Amino acid sequence: MSTDLPADLHYTVEHEWLKDGSPSTIGITAVAADALGDIVYLELPKVGEEIVAGAVVGEIESTKSVSELFSPVSGTVTEINQDAVDDPSVVNSDPFGAGWLLKVEVSSTGPLLTAEEYAAQTAG
Amino acid sequence: MTQNPEQDVLSPLHDEHVALGAALTSFAGWQMPLRYSSDIAEHQAVRAAAGLFDLSHMGELWITGPEAAAGLDAALVGNLSAVTLGRARYTMICAEDGGVIDDLVVYRRGPERFLIVANASNVHVVREALLERLAGFDATLTDESLTTALVAVQGPRAEEILTGLTAAADVETVRSMPYYAAAEATVDGHAALVARTGYTGEDGFELFVPAAEAPALWRALLAAGEPLGLVPAGLSARDSLRLEAGMPLYGNELDRTTTPHDAGLGRVVKLDKVAADGSPLPFVGRAALEARAHASGARTLVGLVGLGRRAARHGYDLVASTEPDAPTVGTVTSGAPSPTLGHPIAMAYVTPELSAEGTELAVDVRGRREPVRVVALPFYRRPR
Secondary structure, eight states, rough: OOOOOOOOOOEEESSSEEEOOOSSEEEOHHHHHHHSSSSEEOOOOTTTTTOOOSSEEEEEEESSSSEEOOOOOOEEEEEEOOHHHOOOOOHOTTTTTOOOOOOEEEEOOOOOOOOHHHHHHHHH | OOOOOOEEEEEETTTHHHHHEEEEETTTTTEEEEESOHHHHHHHHHHHHHEEEEOTEEEEEEEEEEEEHHHHHHHHOOOOOGTTTBEEEEEEEOOOOOOEEEEEEEEEEEETTEEEOOOGGGGHHHHHHHHTTTSSSSSSEEEOOEEEEEEEESTTTHHHHHHHHHHHHHHHHHOOOOTBBBEEEEEEEEEEEEEESSSSSSSEEEEEEGGHHHHHHHHHHHHGGGGEEEOOEEEEHHHHHHHHTTOOTTTTBBBBOOTTTTTTGGOOOTTOBBOOTBBBBOOHHHHHHHHHHHHHSEEEEEEEESSSSSOOOOOOESSSSSSOOOEEEEEEEEEOOOOTTTTTTEEEOOGGGGSSSTOOOEETTTTEEEEEEOOOOOSSOOOO
């Protein structure tokens, strides 16, 4: 299990990460990307859409399975990563960088974990 | 199947998988490698060069004795007494009602010796059914599932890789071995049963060796194959390869509610088996399968190609069209994005009127209806 989690990010129990900003950035963790296997398709919300913390906002499909993307925050989608939609393998190769998924103008956040808390949760 | 990883059996190659950094999964009561690096890369390596698979979870049952052949003729749907020494046969064990208990590969190793390879999840039920069915025959069943390791080298370079490790005296045996045959050969110093069989749609070999010898053989095959493009490949690649090759998977295309005919495999049911006096030979399931062979209107297995990007999966509803109110017309048995073809593929059961090539249907992909088209199986056939 990878332990090199960026310390400046927030995490969810559903394996999303959130980087604070204006707007904030959302992706999935390396743990989630590894577990899914080769990602082949991303279904993401549209720019301008209002999303709700804890709700399903997309789907991540790999060769072996399909996983739901839960939003860690409530707010308005300002941008989606079209490069990742076009070539989802970037989510596997660089989940914390070029494989980001959404940018969101955040109005409120759901329950978030620190890197340490997330690492403790995924270690088991 | 309930998954309880703490009680899983470990493959004799478990330490090799851990050393290679495999993602392990609980499968049919075993901890087995799901993937080592990337599902797609492993899949493509098997199509382009070669892959090395650990199949030690499969069951190995030996049937020996003067009436082994006659007993298997009565127990299975195939004509096993007609199998030539050294050859193998794909067959099934069915229930009285014609439902499939398991699909099997049976190797004839002697006039009175047969090796049956059963699916890991079915070894117990196959063994119990065989013990019951062979009770009146002079034949003995020996279950060597836990002491036998099975390693497969699959792909266009499999023969080159294997012969490079084979004792000089056995090289020609391996090289000239036809598909669905097997022979004893010494590979990297290990006495192995080498079979030209597999489950990937490629040329390839399966090697049966004592469990204790498997790690050394595995490392030798990896070392010899890596310069030629061989990679270790996990269950994930195995599943996408067999799906492209249109091969059925027990629990998906085959189960107790399915007959061999439903799956398009009616040819394995030998209704022309006869006893010594020329009368039809009884075997378990015969009456039901005879009726099914002549039934019209029964369901049939078809191939589907997805016209969108989203893949149908096992258990999804097949519907008549992309219209929201279109009725359900079948169930997807297996589905995945095809790494070789670049679009989603699936298999499903439909009624005969919907089974013609080119028929346009749709799949309910988590509430959205994605168009699919019926195509002939297999999706992929290797160039020869």
